[in-house]
Every structure is written in C-alpha cells, then in structure tokens.
Amino acid sequence: MHRIALISEHASPLASVGSIDCGGQNVYVAHLARELGKRGYQVDVFTRRDKALLPDVVAFAPNVRVVHVAAGPARQIPKEQLLPFMPAFGDEMVAFMRRDSKGYDVLHANFFMSGVAALRARAMLGIPLVMTFHALGKVRRLHQGSADGFPDSRFDIEDELVREADCVVAECPQDLEDLVELYAADPARVEVVPCGFDDGEFSPMDRGQAREALHWAPRTFSVLQLGRLVPRKGIDNVIRAIGCLRASFGVDARLYVVGGNAEQPSVEATPEIGRLAAVAEDAGAADLVTFVGRRGREQLRHFYSAADVFVTTPWYEPFGITPVEAMACGVPVIGANVGGIRSTVADGETGFLVPPRAPHALADRLAALAADPALARAMGQAGRARAEAHYTWSGVAAQMERVYARVATARAAGRVAA
Template sequence: MKIALISEHASPLAAAGGVDSGGQNIYVANVARQLVRLGHDVDVFTRCDRSLLPLVSRFENIRVINVPAGPPVQLPKEQLLPHMDAFANFMIEFMKQERQPYAVVHANFFMSGLVGLRIKDALGVPLVTTFHALGRVRRLHQGESDGFPDARFAIEDELVSRSDSVLAECPQDENDLMHLYDADPARIDLVPCGFDRTEFHPLDKAQARTRLGWPQDRFIVLQLGRMVPRKGIDNVVRAMGACHATHGEAAELYIAGGNSDEPNEGATPEIGRLRGIARECGVEAHVHFVGRHGRGELKHFYNAADVFVTTPWYEPFGITPLEAMACGTPVIGADVGGIRYSVAHGETGLLVPPRHPDALAEALVTLKRNPALARRMGDAGLARAHAMFTWSSVAQALARVYARVSGEDTQTATALQMSRAAR
C-alpha cells in the first residue's frame, strides 16, 4: 500500500524533548519506519516550520513532505488550526499529482484529522485517525491553561463519526472515545505505542553510569521527557524532598529533557520553576538537569537508573515507560491513561496517584530498600515490553487496519507483511 501519514506539528525529523516535540514525533517516525520495512510506501506530511527546509526531505526510505501552511517558523501547536485549510489544499493537489494513488490516510492529532476529512471528501481516500490526546480529556485536566479553542471539540466529534477507523492507544483511550464522544465501538481499533528493540535494551549499569559520569554508589531516579507542567515533574521533585526529610533515604534525581542540549532556564523556563521547588524542598543538591539528548543516547540513561519515574496528571499513552521497561528498569508511574495499561502494578513496577508526592516517595523507598524486588520488576517489565509493545507488532496491527478500510484482502496483506518481515 501507499500510505500518507499526517502529523501537522510533530515531524519525525524533529529532536524529541521540546515543548511540542515528544511522543507523537517518536510514534510517527517509528510507525513510518516499520511500515516501510513491511514493504509499504510511506509519505509523512508535516508543516514546514523553517524557511530553509526543502519541500521533500528523506530519512531512510521515507519521504517527509514539509507542507507550506502558515509562516515557515516554529509556532505553538495551539496556534496552528487557522493554517489547516492551506495544509489541506496543498495535500489534495500534491496527492492528485502522484502516479500511484494513496490507499489510506492516517491522521495524527485532531488538526491532521481535519485535513484528512478534507482529503476524504475531495479524493475518497479512507481515513484512519489517532488523536494522541483528546480535547475533552485535556480540558478536564488543564482547565483554563488549555490553549486550544473550543472548536476542537466539534472537529473531534466529526472525526469520531466519519473516520473509517479511530485508533485507541489503550483501554482508557477507548473508554473515553465511547463515553465522551459516543464512538461506535465497532469502529475503534486498539493499537498501542511501542519501542524499538534495536534501540532500547539492557546494558551494564556500571558502564552506563561511567559513560554519563554518574556516581556508582547512589540510588538514582530518572525522569525523562518533555518538560511541561502536565508531565508532573514537580511531583517527582517534591517526592525527592519527602524521601530525604520524611523517610531518611538519600537519592539522586536526574531530569533529562528540555529545549536545548545544555540545561538552560532561558530556553526551558520549566527548569527554573523546578529548581525553585527543589530549593524549597531542601534537595537542590540532589536534583540534576542534564538537558536534551539524542535518541541514540537515551538507552544509557534508562540503564544507568535504579528506577524510572513518570507521574503526569494525565497521559494518553506514554512511550517513555516502555523504553525504560525495554532496558530492564522498573517503572513507577501515575495511575492514569496508558501508563495504567503498560505498567503492571506490583509486577513490572508501581502505580501511584498523580500529584501525590508522599505516595511516590513511599514507592521509591520501597524499591530502594528492596533491590531484589526492583530487579524482579525490571525483568518482568522487559518481558512485558517484548510481548506486547514492539514497534514491529504495532506496524503489523496498523497495516491490518489499513488493509481493511482500504478494501484490500486482509489475509493476503497480512501474509505478505509477515513474509517481508522475515526476510
């Protein structure tokens, strides 16, 4: 099949870790890569956000089309909706000129979905939609700080009713679609996110710490990902304060992410807020910001840590827990959304309420005082990640959805994919 992936604000070429660069960028890049390995032709359409970008970029065997829609500068995703008409007009004309027709459009996020609806109406191409975050859920958790207009809700309603398939990334996502959007369960396909087995795998902890310059004799907690308030990093910092003051247990917290390679409060204002919280809690000397790092380095961070922590207020899925599990590191996560699905409480890690630093501190102390339990959880997480959450299995599931909505013979398509994957 020839497949169009739309990701209006999240380019697969962008460095993850910035304010608007995270899980969706990783999802689109890996889905595209794995679909190509299965033998499909994949084009990714994303908004041109730099003046010197060519119309067509390439990574591996994937075309990335940098769509001219709005000014060629980086804009917050909350400001992109007015530019989606231009995005759709460009895509329709581009697709008309292609020699081989597209079998399916897979839209990522609601604005890409709006573009996909225009393409569906103009060209009759089937539409598959992954929301990555639902507007009504976001508004529930972020309230007045949600910068998206109310028009988002009507767009999402139309996408739920008109998409040929709506992809839920976890059972909570599926439940929200049915109860907040009246989605027909027969038209929802549950397809999770994943990790790349060649990218994330266990390494020697001592060697990983030496590489990063981290101490060998400390209990180390890792927080890695986008540095925005809803990720709950302040909760982790406060939990560190409780570990020291309430439980008398020393630990070091390393925070990876931000808008620059070196930790910089100017580029990433959230760092300044978090440093202030660390000072208030008396743990400033134990909280370390290490900046943004390339994908190739992240496995060393996961492997160097004793535990990976992520406690966002809400999380549609969450890729970082999978990456930690794939490195054999136990995870403590917020009992929300996709984390509740990927982390098996008491088996591969522990789940705690969001915005509850005392509960998180107790979980951290539990693993510090029982290293054998932590090792068992790490081993179980590694097995669970490989059994349920590889990008190759995600791509195969997506290809089956694409084949169904585009009218291809699903059994024939699946057999062909498996044959190509085995080569």
C-alpha cells in the first residue's frame, strides 16, 4: 500500500489556523499528511478551492500534495453552507483520480461533508473508505440547539457514513461511545486513534524567556486561552472565572485570549471579540483580559510556555488539540469535563477537569494553582510526560497506518472472494 487520499473539504492544511473555520481539523490533516509522507506514503489532500487563483496542485511536504477541487464559488464560504456543493466536489475529485492513473489504496474522509464526496469516489472507484468525523451532528445539536447552523440532513448523512465506511475512526473514548449510542455503530468497525502534537513545534521552554519575548509581566499569574473565537469554545466562561477569581479569592490574574480572524484584534475582523469584551465588563474583569489576535503556529510555543496555566472550557469538544499542545509545553491544563478533553487531561495529575459553564468551579481550580506554584510545576511535568507517551503525531500515524492496512487488505480479500 502506497497512496492515500485525505479528503478535507473545508479545512485545508494551507490555511491559517485560528481564523474562520480553521482549527483542529486543519492541524490534524496537515500533520497526519506530513507524518504519512515521512513514512513513505504518497499523500494527496483534497480540499475545496476557495480562492480563484489557487494552483490546482500545491506541493505541501515531502510526498504530500494539496489538490484544490472546484466545487461552488471560488471564495470563502462558511462551512455550514457547503453541503450543496459536495456532489460536485465528489465528481471533480473522481475525475482527478481517474486522470491520475496511479490510483489510491485508501480514501480517508475528514468531516461528514468530505464523507459525502468520498462515498461517490468509493462507489465509482472501489477504494476503501476510512471516516473521521471530527464532530458529530447529533452531539453538536444537543449542545448548540438552534445555534447549530447545519441542516437536519446531516444526521442521515452521518448515519449512512457510519453504516457504509470500511472503518470509522473515533478520536477518543467519548467519541466511540457517542457513535455506538447515537449512530448504532458496530464497535468492531470503529478504531480509537487520537490527535497529536509535533515535538518540533511544542516543547517546554523557560517561562521567563517566553514572557520576556511576549512582553508579559514576569510575576503576574497568567492564564492562556487559545483557539477559535466561537461561542461553543466557552471563552465567556473563562472570562467570568477571571472575574470570580478577583471577587472571591482576591487574585488579579491576567487572561490572554489568542485567536481570531486577524493578527490585530478588532471587532470588525472578529465580531466575537465585541461580545466577549462585554462579558469581561459585566464580570468586572475588563482590565484583566487581553485579546491578542491570531498568531502563527511558530509563535504558539511561546504563549503556552509563558502561561501559568492553560484553560479550555468548551461545551462540546470532539477531541481538542490545544490541551495536548499545552501539556507538551509542560503547562498544567484546566479543561471542561467533556468529549476528548476528559481523556487527554488526567484530573488531579496533569491539571483539573471542571464542568463547562461553571465559572466558580473554574475560579476555584485557578486559585488552587495560583496559591501552589509547586503543584502547578508538577502538573506541567506530568502533562509533558503524558503527551510524549500517548499523543505524538508519529504515534498517531503509526496507528492510522494499521487502520489503512486492515481496510485495504479486507477490501482486496473481498474482491478476490467475489
């Protein structure tokens, strides 16, 4: 087996992580592709053309190409509006695959809309399909209700993909449980493979040096929130906790919020900043919260390493790469007890798990770390060890390689039997 097609309709590995619709899936696809390329696979990443002047094919890494597929207008479109273009995406992708006579051994679709396109390729070309959802529509709807912008047809599509895919990849035990309970998935056809971190990007560095580089106060208790600025990430909960920390514990912590649609934070570029600034004002923490703006991945190690603690309290998180990155930098993590976070963060060992939407509970845990720097250091060291043991991208790629080999072998055996 030599050639893999990674399908990621809205999340290109070339995009700037942290901006609109660019987050963990972009990171996952980019790093998995790179690692597979290092292992000698020829990898093509199929993603939707969202700019008119993009080349058809871009060399991304050794043995890895990004293929831009024409499907709908060649401009940025919110992912919630992309579903109608997926049949065209599938047809264009199949046409490319037929022109590219070497063929593919496995299709690996990422997100349910990529699955729509992949099912067409699987039917027309007979290539086995591995499916990673990254987020499940039924779980998302439970948590977001009317704020969920995807159509109800997503549920039927996901049901079909769970039935038809040769293997479904769950990113954590909670993901597996949701697939079985909500989608009647056969556990024998589901493999749990986590996301990872790149040791070349994320490793501990001296906190004082990191703070000096970022112009942070050297001795202020500093909290980091990093990721996309969207409501489900629960950033308002973190801001309220900073207010509680001041009011109930007498600790003036500094919260740095990294993310947004531009490097310069502004309501015009990132409307969510306006809502969050109002939350900070209401929480009595406006003077304690700094909106940093989007930063490149090459800068993130400094932010993680400069922080006393990394906090992420989303309502729903299928996996959550940022807690793993923070642990890789030797920083304690306080995370919401949801989704993948409850399996990556070892409660009481590498940080704490707290309920989502519970600012007082979060403030209590922040106060404990502020009062006990030795505990925070020990948790950071334990987090680094846990990240190295369980969440390297090379380890993730090795697990995925076994998944690919299994489905390719099973499909080949089926063809022989037929």
